[in-house]
Amino acid sequence: MKFQVELLNCLPYIDKKSNQPKTRLAYRCIDTKYKQSTDKFVGYPELSVYLDTHNLFNSLKEKPEYFGVAVELEFVEQPSKTNPLKSDLKLKSIKVGNDVISVL
Numbered sequence: 001m002k003f004q005v006e007l008l009n010c011l012p013y014i015d016k017k018s019n020q021p022k023t024r025l026a027y028r029c030i031d032t033k034y035k036q037s038t039d040k041f042v043g044y045p046e047l048s049v050y051l052d053t054h055n056l057f058n059s060l061k062e063k064p065e066y067f068g069v070a071v072e073l074e075f076v077e078q079p080s081k082t083n084p085l086k087s088d089l090k091l092k093s094i095k096v097g098n099d100v101i102s103v104l
Helices: 055-060
Strands: 002-014 021-029 047-051 070-079 087-096 099-102
Touching: 002 055, 021 055, 055 099
Parallel strands: none
Antiparallel strands: 002 021, 002 070, 021 047, 070 087, 087 099
């Protein structure tokens, strides 16, 4: 699955329980069909992907121009680890113009 999004921010952190490096990538979908207007929320929801390394952060800190512009996120569907009847989306790659950052 591919989505046109705008990258908002990328945050490296250390997990408090496992003491392992993790990364949070925040983005919003660009397509206007994702814009919401309810009694309690107006605008685009901020979405996040969590990764188990700092590799993506290290790649993106060298490319600050990737934030605030249209990029393509590609996700792959994988069986859920906790429920075999469900599936999860996992970030595969980020494409900006001709540049591709592989996440898997």
